[in-house]
Amino acid sequence: xxxxxxxxxxxxxxxxxxxxxxxxxxxxxxxxxxxxxxxxxxxxxxxxxxxxxxxxxxxxxxxxxxxxxxxxxxxxxxxxxxxxxxxxxxxxxxxxxxxxxxxxxxxxxxxxxxxxxxxxxxxxxxxxxxxxxxxxxxxxxxxxxxxxxxxxxxxxxxxxxxxxxxxxxxxxxxxxxxxxxxxxxxxxxxxxxxxxxxxxxxxxxxxxxxxxx
Numbered sequence: 530x531x532x533x534x535x536x537x538x539x540x541x542x543x544x545x546x547x548x549x550x551x552x553x554x555x556x557x558x559x560x561x562x563x564x565x566x567x568x569x570x571x572x573x574x575x576x577x578x579x580x581x582x583x584x585x586x587x588x589x590x591x592x593x594x595x596x597x598x599x600x601x602x603x604x605x606x607x608x609x610x611x612x613x614x615x616x617x618x619x620x621x622x623x624x625x626x627x628x629x630x631x632x633x634x635x636x637x638x639x640x641x642x643x644x645x646x647x648x649x650x651x652x653x654x655x656x657x658x659x660x661x662x663x664x665x666x667x668x669x670x671x672x673x674x675x676x677x678x679x680x681x682x683x684x685x686x687x688x689x690x691x692x693x694x695x696x697x698x699x700x701x702x703x704x705x706x707x708x709x710x711x712x713x714x715x716x717x718x719x720x721x722x723x724x725x726x727x728x729x730x731x732x733x734x735x736x737x738x739x740x741x742x
Contacts, residue, residue, distance in 0.1 A: 532576070536594055536603050541580050550654035551578040551594075552647055554640040557628055572598040577631075577640070579611075579655055581662065589662045591631075609633050612666055617655065619673035625649070632668075652677040 530538075537548040554575050576594045581587055589611040595604050618630035625645035629652070631638050642648035652670075656678060659667050670678060 532574075532596070536576060536578060539603050540578070540592070540594055540605050545583045546580045546590075547583060549579045549581055549589075549658055550651050551576050552651040553643045557639040557641045576603075577651070579651075579658060581658070587662060589658060607636070609636070611659065611663060614659075614668040616669045616671065617652065617673070618671050619648075619652065619677060622672050622674050625674075649674070649677050 532553070533548070533551045536551060541548050554577055556575075574596045576596075578592045578594055579589070580592060581589045590608055591611060591614060592608045593606040595606055596602070597604070613634045614631065615634060616630070616632035618632070620626050620628045620630070627642040627645045627648050629640055629642065629648055631640070642651070652673060656670060
């Protein structure tokens with residue numbers, strides 16, 4: 530089981546929530562922190578998770594989850610409602626970058642994702658979730674690449690492509706059916722014409738035969 534699947538099972542499922550997305554991060558700082566300064570529990574991995582409740586009215590939240598070294602379990606740490614998110618800073622809109630900032634009403638965190646692609650995926654999910662679940666007070670997305678902001682469009686484009694393909698296939702089948710239908714009509718007409726010609730010829734032959742006698 531992957532770490533993200535385990536987080537969803539251990540942290541969110543027991544509270545009737547489902548995780549929409551998660552990203553492994555580390556703090557972005559120029560200051561070197563001594564090994565012993567990490568605390569009595571030792572080293573740990575940090576994940577920023579986005580979740581939503583299964584029951585309505587739905588509530589979405591952003592949760593900081595940690596996994597300490599030597600442990601297979603995960604621990605829920607800080608949590609914010611999505612409405613408390615004020616700004617998402619992608620740092621650099623002109624290149625793939627793993628760095629990003631999250632500004633909440635009462636907190637500000639600077640992070641570095643494991644990879645730029647993981648950050649891109651998480652931002653797409655976050656942006657889509659904000660558009661879907663927040664009616665007002667939506668967070669500001671700044672310094673983000675267009676492909677990140679277009680995450681929802683990408684999903685819709687894929688869906689539109691599938692829909693278009695299905696429509697074209699359906700149209701092709703309908704046109705083929707119409708052609709087959711016209712061909713069947715022509716065949717039936719030819720059959721009827723041939724039958725009528727045969728009947729007429731037979732009548733003419735009987736008439737000629739009667740006159741001959």
